[in-house]
Amino acid sequence: MDHILELFSFGPGGWGDELAAATxxxxxxxxxxxxxxxxxxxxxxxARHSPHRAYRFFxxxxxxxxxxxxxxxTIFLVYYGGQIVLQRIAxxxxxxxxxxxxxxxGIVALGLVFAGYAxxxxxxxxxxxxxxxxxxxxxxxxxxxxxxxxxxLPSFVRLALPGIANLWLVLLKDTSLVSIIALDExxxxxxxxxxxxxxxxxxxxxxxLIYLTLSLISSLGITAIERWSExxxxxxx
Numbered sequence: 001m002d003h004i005l006e007l008f009s010f011g012p013g014g015w016g017d018e019l020a021a022a023t024x025x026x027x028x029x030x031x032x033x034x035x036x037x038x039x040x041x042x043x044x045x046x047a048r049h050s051p052h053r054a055y056r057f058f059x060x061x062x063x064x065x066x067x068x069x070x071x072x073x074t075i076f077l078v079y080y081g082g083q084i085v086l087q088r089i090a091x092x093x094x095x096x097x098x099x100x101x102x103x104x105x106g107i108v109a110l111g112l113v114f115a116g117y118a119x120x121x122x123x124x125x126x127x128x129x130x131x132x133x134x135x136x137x138x139x140x141x142x143x144x145x146x147x148x149x150x151x152x153l154p155s156f157v158r159l160a161l162p163g164i165a166n167l168w169l170v171l172l173k174d175t176s177l178v179s180i181i182a183l184d185e186x187x188x189x190x191x192x193x194x195x196x197x198x199x200x201x202x203x204x205x206x207x208x209l210i211y212l213t214l215s216l217i218s219s220l221g222i223t224a225i226e227r228w229s230e231x232x233x234x235x236x237x
Contacts, residue, residue, distance in 0.1 A: 007197060008206065015193045015203075022189035023210055026175050029106050029185060033171060036111035038164070041118025048119060049126050059119065066116030071109070072177050078109040079181050102183035110174055114167060121163030125156050158229045165222040172214055186210055 010016040047059030066074065079100060086098045129152060137147035179188035190207040194200045 026185040037114030040115035044119035045122030075109040106178035125159035
């Protein structure tokens with residue numbers, strides 16, 4: 001037991017500092033990815049829901065590609081492809097080498113994947129909003145923007161929330177894939193600790209507990225948000 005405590009102690013003799021910093025980085029990566037994924041996913045869903053054929057083609061193609069590609073391959077494409085593009089642009093102005101931050105790569109790559117799946121959730125929410133809500137709002141004298149903000153948006157959020165919550169939990173796990181491009185998140189620090197201490201079971205178990213703790217905390221937060229979103233519905237039942 002003393003050996004385990006020493007391995008996870010804070011300071012030069014243990015790995016507590018490194019794992020704590022890696023956990024913070026994992027949380028920041030996931031939190032920074034969500035706004036990009038939600039915004040892009042909403043735009044893709046609007047394109048797929050559009051009456052214009054060109055928009056629908058773009059939206060469907062985007063969703064098919066980034067839901068079909070393995071997340072790891074998407075990370076490689078963004079990391080190496082992005083460097084090639086930026087290097088060619090930079091070569092027009094300077095001879096310096098350009099490198100992309102692994103953190104930024106993780107945000108973009110995971111954001112694209114998140115957006116592909118989020119667009120499906122948003123599209124389902126769009127299609128399940130009853131048309132009677134629009135008619136009822138107009139009958140009450142609400143304008144277009146009032147109807148959208150006061151009537152349609154709350155229903156849309158309530159319908160999309162379960163799917164988005166599930167995608168957040170998936171995203172937390174997918175952050176481990178960014179370790180492949182040397183981002184010091186939980187899995188990479190676990191690999192380093194295993195290599196240095198030759199204690200694979202101990203550190204992989206610790207990584208499991210970290211991810212399970214993050215998922216548990218997220219589930220509690222999601223439950224609270226779902227209760228908040230349904231606060232008006234419970235009183236109407």
